[in-house]
Structure formats: structure tokens, C-alpha cells
Amino acid sequence: MQKVTSELLVKKASELLENGTVTRVLGWKKGEFSYDLTPAVFESGEELIKDFVFSDFSGANFSKYLIKETKKADGKVLVFLKPCDSYSFNQLLTEHRFDREKVYAIGIPCEGMADVDKIKKNVGDGIIDIISDGDRIVVKTLYDGDKEIAADDVKAERCIVCKSKKCVAYDELLGDNGEVIDSERFDEVEKLEKMTDDERFAFWQNELSRCIRCNACRDVCPACTCEKCVFDNPKSGVENKAISDSFEEKMFHIIRAFHVAGRCTDCGECSRVCPQGIPLHLLNRKFIKDINEFYGEYQAGAEIGSRAPLVNYTLDDIEPVDAVKKGEADNA
Amino acid sequence: MRKCKTDALDAVFAEIAKSSLLYIPTDTEKGAEYKKWSDGMKMSNALNTVRSPKDFFFPQTEDLMEFKVNGKEIEVIDTRSEKEDFVVFGVRACDVKSFEILDRVFLIDPCDSYYANRREHSTIVSVACTRPVETCFCQTFGIDAAAPEGDVSCWKTDSEVYFKANTPKGEALLAKLEGITVDADDKDVTAQQEKTREIMKKLPLAELSADKFGAGKTEEFFNAPEWDELSESCLGCGTCTFVCPTCQCYDIKDYNTGHGVIRFRCWDSCMYSDFTKMAHGNPRLTQKERFRQRFMHKLVYYPSNNDGLFSCVGCGRCLAKCPISMNIVKVMKTIGKSE
Ligand code: SF4
Ligand code: SF4
Ligand code: SF4
Ligand code: SF4
Numbered sequence: 001m002q003k004v005t006s007e008l009l010v011k012k013a014s015e016l017l018e019n020g021t022v023t024r025v026l027g028w029k030k031g032e033f034s035y036d037l038t039p040a041v042f043e044s045g046e047e048l049i050k051d052f053v054f055s056d057f058s059g060a061n062f063s064k065y066l067i068k069e070t071k072k073a074d075g076k077v078l079v080f081l082k083p084c085d086s087y088s089f090n091q092l093l094t095e096h097r098f099d100r101e102k103v104y105a106i107g108i109p110c111e112g113m114a115d116v117d118k119i120k121k122n123v124g125d126g127i128i129d130i131i132s133d134g135d136r137i138v139v140k141t142l143y144d145g146d147k148e149i150a151a152d153d154v155k156a157e158r159c160i161v162c163k164s165k166k167c168v169a170y171d172e173l174l175g176d177n178g179e180v181i182d183s184e185r186f187d188e189v190e191k192l193e194k195m196t197d198d199e200r201f202a203f204w205q206n207e208l209s210r211c212i213r214c215n216a217c218r219d220v221c222p223a224c225t226c227e228k229c230v231f232d233n234p235k236s237g238v239e240n241k242a243i244s245d246s247f248e249e250k251m252f253h254i255i256r257a258f259h260v261a262g263r264c265t266d267c268g269e270c271s272r273v274c275p276q277g278i279p280l281h282l283l284n285r286k287f288i289k290d291i292n293e294f295y296g297e298y299q300a301g302a303e304i305g306s307r308a309p310l311v312n313y314t315l316d317d318i319e320p321v322d323a324v325k326k327g328e329a330d331n332a
Numbered sequence: 333m334r335k336c337k338t339d340a341l342d343a344v345f346a347e348i349a350k351s352s353l354l355y356i357p358t359d360t361e362k363g364a365e366y367k368k369w370s371d372g373m374k375m376s377n378a379l380n381t382v383r384s385p386k387d388f389f390f391p392q393t394e395d396l397m398e399f400k401v402n403g404k405e406i407e408v409i410d411t412r413s414e415k416e417d418f419v420v421f422g423v424r425a426c427d428v429k430s431f432e433i434l435d436r437v438f439l440i441d442p443c444d445s446y447y448a449n450r451r452e453h454s455t456i457v458s459v460a461c462t463r464p465v466e467t468c469f470c471q472t473f474g475i476d477a478a479a480p481e482g483d484v485s486c487w488k489t490d491s492e493v494y495f496k497a498n499t500p501k502g503e504a505l506l507a508k509l510e511g512i513t514v515d516a517d518d519k520d521v522t523a524q525q526e527k528t529r530e531i532m533k534k535l536p537l538a539e540l541s542a543d544k545f546g547a548g549k550t551e552e553f554f555n556a557p558e559w560d561e562l563s564e565s566c567l568g569c570g571t572c573t574f575v576c577p578t579c580q581c582y583d584i585k586d587y588n589t590g591h592g593v594i595r596f597r598c599w600d601s602c603m604y605s606d607f608t609k610m611a612h613g614n615p616r617l618t619q620k621e622r623f624r625q626r627f628m629h630k631l632v633y634y635p636s637n638n639d640g641l642f643s644c645v646g647c648g649r650c651l652a653k654c655p656i657s658m659n660i661v662k663v664m665k666t667i668g669k670s671e
Contacts, residue, residue: 031657032537126463142534
């Protein structure tokens with residue numbers, strides 16, 4: 001369960017609206033069920049009281065919305081940043097994607113988000129309510145009454161391997177700041193590295209052949225902020241809505257992974273939104289892991305203005321031939 | 333009505349597969365999917381398959397024709413292949429209804445022969461729902477989950493499976509199963525239906541009504557102020573349109589093979605910035621207009637052109653899959669509120 005409550009955030013946001021610090025608030029809006037919160041813009045205390053929710057389902061990362069929101073009107077917009085959101089926030093600032101002056105950011109602690117698909121897998125279908133209670137979650141169901149499960153059992157993958165509880169960007173912080181975590185997020189990547197070429201190819205073939213090219217992964221990604229994506233531009237020659245099970249999807253994903261390499265903060269939004277359940281984070285994490293190993297530890301978004309290894313050059317940089325050797329060694 | 337024991341279902345599948353291709357929904361790690369039946373495959377009890385069965389008739393990508401260039405000659409090659417007969421077994425009431433909605437688009441004059449070809453070769457066996465979930469709202473559109481349509485309707489009870497043919501195609505299919513099934517009365521089916529209908533009344537979305545929408549309501553809703561807030565955080569990803577069993581838009585494109593052209597079509601989405609692109613661009617300039625199009629089409633335009641029939645079947649896929657959890661239910665509840 002989250003330690004900061006909706007009430008506290010509503011109170012904070014209402015104060016900032018009232019004293020004129022901000023003119024609108026980005027927040028999670030109540031849905032039909034307890035798990036379907038929608039990112040929304042709130043403009044008054046009444047709206048906030050009625051619909052603002054911060055819960056285990058407030059996974060949506062608002063950083064990318066700031067690009068649009070800061071251009072829309074004068075005055076500042078209030079954004080709540082969970083630790084992982086704050087990395088995206090910094091990365092966007094590094095890339096000059098929005099005007100920092102038009103944002104008031106409050107860093108909030110996060111205890112990890114729940115994955116509703118895991119809840120459904122655990123307790124079955126027909127969920128009418130989900131109530132967090134400490135480290136337990138009570139799920140009210142249509143057919144089997146109330147079911148209690150451990151919050152840890154239904155945590156989102158990205159939160160199980162959370163890389164940092166530290167808010168790296170804020171104007172104001174609620175509660176104490178956390179620490180960067182020595183997480184196990186590369187374990188899955190290591191498993192993939194240990195596979196033979198054929199096994200790995202089969203793994204990705206199986207995953208990516210399910211892709212329906214809806215582009216939700218790209219559209220939600222805070223690192224994907226091109227004004228016009230090549231895949232949407234009929235003049236680019238690579239724009240293609242067709243899917244073909246052999247090549248197309250792999251190319252799309254590999255190109256995208258290269259494009260966000262060094263800029264992807266590992267926020268996990270791409271995997272969260274994929275309607276086909278494709279573990280896209282594994283592609284990005286492979287790049288992050290390689291970059292760490294080749295150029296030294298680097299975390300995109302940890303600070304504003306840092307020079308990412310792939311767009312930087314130092315005399316100590318690894319020689320391409322050594323990178324190839326390492327790849328061969330991994331496969332041996 | 334005919335019936336067989338539940339454990340005879342494998343024999344039913346084997347019998348059907350003798351004379352035609354057979355597809356059933358089966359559980360995978362990432363949810364239920366229609367798969368070509370093979371010996372030992374178990375039918376999923378899930379309500380929705382992840383991808384809707386519209387794929388069978390309107391695949392995401394298909395070649396329409398080819399052009400071969402030979403000097404000054406251009407040869408036009410018809411790439412249509414005659415379909416084999418196939419049976420889709422286990423389609424839910426909402427999804428069965430979606431075929432009627434697609435038919436009204438693709439089979440009217442001029443008839444889409446690619447789609448028609450597949451429809452003609454298919455036999456649909458539906459299966460009644462007994463455990464509807466919170467995202468189901470088929471009843472909003474007058475669909476009875478306990479009495480699904482299709483060439484054959486089927487009901488699964490604890491120990492038995494009941495079959496009822498609704499069309500000549502369905503009768504032909506049941507005739508093939510005569511050795512496995514026996515005559516049955518509808519007592520158990522009626523009891524199950526009553527139970528399911530009681531559950532339907534208690535679903536969270538049971539009260540959702542589409543009455544205020546329908547044919548001719550364009551003026552009433554087109555300029556509603558709520559479209560702004562509803563579309564505010566829409567990513568324009570089109571996931572909702574791709575998972576939807578009734579979304580039917582497509583694009584036709586040419587692929588240059590170097591010595592000719594393959595003309596293909598693929599799903600398109602009104603949520604996309606390059607949808608219906610004309611010389612001057614997309615007529616819907618902002619995401620708000622694109623978003624509005626999707627829901628106005630389902631709730632107003634389609635009914636206007638199709639005797640009042642809505643083009644949402646309440647399957648709930650968009651509720652489960654939209655990255656921002658925005659969906660047709662929220663739209664129906666919110667739009668026109670301030671009036
Ligand atoms: S969100 Fe998933 S299905 Fe959609 S394009 Fe990305 S990987 Fe493919
Ligand atoms: S690629 Fe995925 S994990 Fe990386 S920044 Fe984009 S959405 Fe986040
Ligand atoms: S409504 Fe949801 S699924 Fe549809 S385009 Fe918008 S964000 Fe994507
Ligand atoms: S709009 Fe949503 S609920 Fe309606 S048929 Fe399409 S996917 Fe199903």
C-alpha cells in the first residue's frame with residue numbers, strides 16, 4: 001500500500017491551486033473499477049476531491065504529458081513524480097523537451113505498483129473492488145467472495161526490480177527521499193544472454209510475432225518524443241502499418257530500442273501498456289546493461305544534462321573489436 | 333437440441349477436424365488465443381480471447397493483388413485463394429454479434445469479396461457465458477450472453493455440452509456429430525440461462541444504457557464539451573481499435589518488390605495521425621477529433637447507417653487494454669453530462 005495518501009496529495013494540490021502557484025494539476029483520475037485510473041488534468045479543488053486517486057494503480061508516468069501540457073496554457077502545472085517518473089522528467093529536460101519554469105514538481109515516495117493482470121491470475125475473474133491494507137490486498141470478487149493476497153505477489157515486474165526509491169527531480173519532496181537500489185533487474189537479461197543464438201532468436205520470435213503494431217509502447221515512452229515518428233510518416237519509406245510475422249515487427253522494435261538506447265530510463269511503461277504482454281523492457285535493459293559494462297555505470301535521467309555514453313567520446317572508450325569479442329564470449 | 337458428455341468434447345473436435353479446419357480458443361501464458369486445433373488441445377474457459385475473432389474474416393494484413401511489370405506490359409495477378417472450409421468453435425455472444433456488424437460493412441454492395449470468401453467458408457459455433465466479469469456489458473446492446481447466436485449455439489454445463497443448430501450450415505455440422513451426440517431436452521440449458529441472466533443483473537455495468545445515443549444524434553453530441561477532458565490523455569495508439577471486434581477501418585497500400593507491386597491492405601485506426609490522409613493532410617487535426625470519431629462512429633454514425641444497430645458489442649476488450657484506461661464506458665457515462 002502507498003504511504004502517501006490521496007487525501008494528502010489532494011490537500012497539497014488544492015493549496016497550490018489556491019495560492020496561485022499552479023493553475024492545473026496532472027493526476028490519476030478515478031475509474032469505473034478500482035484499477036482503471038486515467039491520467040487527467042484537474043483545475044479545481046472540487047475536481048480533485050471528487051476524482052483524484054493515488055493508489056497501487058497510479059502507475060502511469062506523467063513526465064511525457066508535460067510536453068503537451070506546458071505548451072497548452074500559461075501558468076504552472078503541478079506534477080507528482082514517483083521516483084522512477086523523476087528519471088524520465090530529468091531525461092526530458094536533458095533533451096530540452098519542456099520548459100522547467102512552467103512546472104511545479106512534487107516528489108512522492110512509492111511502495112511499488114500492483115499489476116492488475118497478476119491479480120486476475122491470482123484470484124480469478126470478476127473483480128469488483130481491490131482494497132490495499134498494509135502488505136495485504138483484499139480483492140472483492142463476483143463469484144468467490146473476498147480474497148486476500150500478499151501485495152508482493154501481485155507487484156508489477158518493474159517494481160519488484162525497482163532501481164531507485166530516490167526522487168531525482170522535484171521542487172518539493174513529500175516524506176524522506178529514498179536510495180538508489182542495487183536491484184536485480186538484469187537477471188532476466190543474463191538468462192537471455194546465456195541462451196544460444198537459436199534459443200534467443202526463438203524467444204524473441206515468439207514474443208515479437210504477437211505484436212500488433214498498435215505502437216502503444218512508443219506512444220507512452222518518455223524517450224519517444226519525436227514530433228513525427230518515422231513509422232508514422234508516409235514519406236519516410238519505412239512507415240508501415242502492415243504486419244508480417246517474419247521481419248517487420250522485429251525491425252520496428254530493434255530500431256526503437258536503438259533509438260532510445262542511452263536515453264531509456266527503464267521506467268517500464270512500454271511493457272506495462274503492451275496489450276500483447278510483450279516484455280519490451282528486456283530489450284531496453286540489454287542495452288542498458290551493455291552500456292554499463294562497456295562505458296561504466298550510467299543511468300539515464302539520474303541528473304540533468306549528463307552526456308550519455310553513446311553520444312559522447314572519450315579516449316577510454318571501448319574499442320569496437322573488444323565489444324565484438326565480449327559478445328562472442330557471452331555466447332560461448 | 334443435441335448433447336454429449338463434456339469429456340466427449342475432444343471427440344467432437346476430432347470429428348469436426350476430419351472435414352474442415354478447426355479453431356478453438358486455448359489458454360496461453362499471455363491469455364486465451366484462437367489456435368488451430370490439434371489433438372489434445374483444451375478449450376479455454378476465458379471469456380475474451382486477447383485478439384478478437386475478427387482476424388478470421390478481416391486479418392490485420394492481407395495481399396489484395398499483384399502487378400508484374402514486364403517492359404511495357406503490366407500483368408495484374410489475382411492473389412485471392414479459394415478458402416478451405418473452417419469452423420470457429422467457442423465464440424462468445426458479444427463476438428458473434430460483431431460478425432453481423434462487420435457483415436453490414438463488408439457485404440453490402442459493392443461486396444468485399446475477400447471478406448465474403450472467408451465468411452462463406454466459415455461455420456461459427458458459439459458458446460454461452462456463465463461467468464461474466466466486471467468489464468462485460470453486452471446487455472447494454474441487447475445481446476444475451478446466455479443465448480449466443482451463430483450457426484450452432486452451445487452451452488456447457490458441469491457434465492454436458494448442449495448444441496442447437498440455428499442455420500443450415502449449423503445443421504450440417506451437427507449432422508456430422510450425430511454419432512457422438514444424443515437428443516436432449518432444454519431443461520438444463522434453460523436453468524443455466526436463468527442463472528446467468530440473474531448474474532448479468534448484478535454486474536457493475538448492468539445499469540449502463542445506450543438509450544441516449546443512436547441514429548441521428550450527431551448534433552446532440554458532436555460539440556459536447558466533455559470530449560476535451562475525455563480525450564485529454566489519449567495517446568493515439570489505436571490499441572482500442574485493434575483489439576476491438578467491430579473496428580473495421582483499413583488502409584490500402586502498394587509495396588514495391590523491385591519488379592512489380594504487391595497491393596495489400598492492413599488495419600488502420602481513426603486514432604492515428606495519418607488516418608484518411610488526403611492532399612491537405614488528416615481532416616481531423618487533433619487527437620480530440622480522432623478520439624471523438626471512434627466513439628461517435630460506434631454510438632451514432634454506425635447506427636444512423638444501420639437501422640439503429642450500435643457497433644459496440646460490450647466485449648470489454650478496450651476496457652482491459654487501453655494504456656490510459658479510457659474507454660467507451662467512460663465516454664458513454666460522461667458525454668452529455670453537462671446538458
Ligand atoms: S505496445 Fe505491444 S503490441 Fe503494441 S506495438 Fe508495442 S510491442 Fe507491439
Ligand atoms: S523504452 Fe520503455 S522503459 Fe525505456 S523510457 Fe521508454 S517506456 Fe520507459
Ligand atoms: S483511447 Fe486508449 S487505446 Fe485508444 S488510442 Fe487512446 S490511449 Fe490508445
Ligand atoms: S468498443 Fe470496446 S467494448 Fe465495444 S466492442 Fe469494441 S473493444 Fe469491445
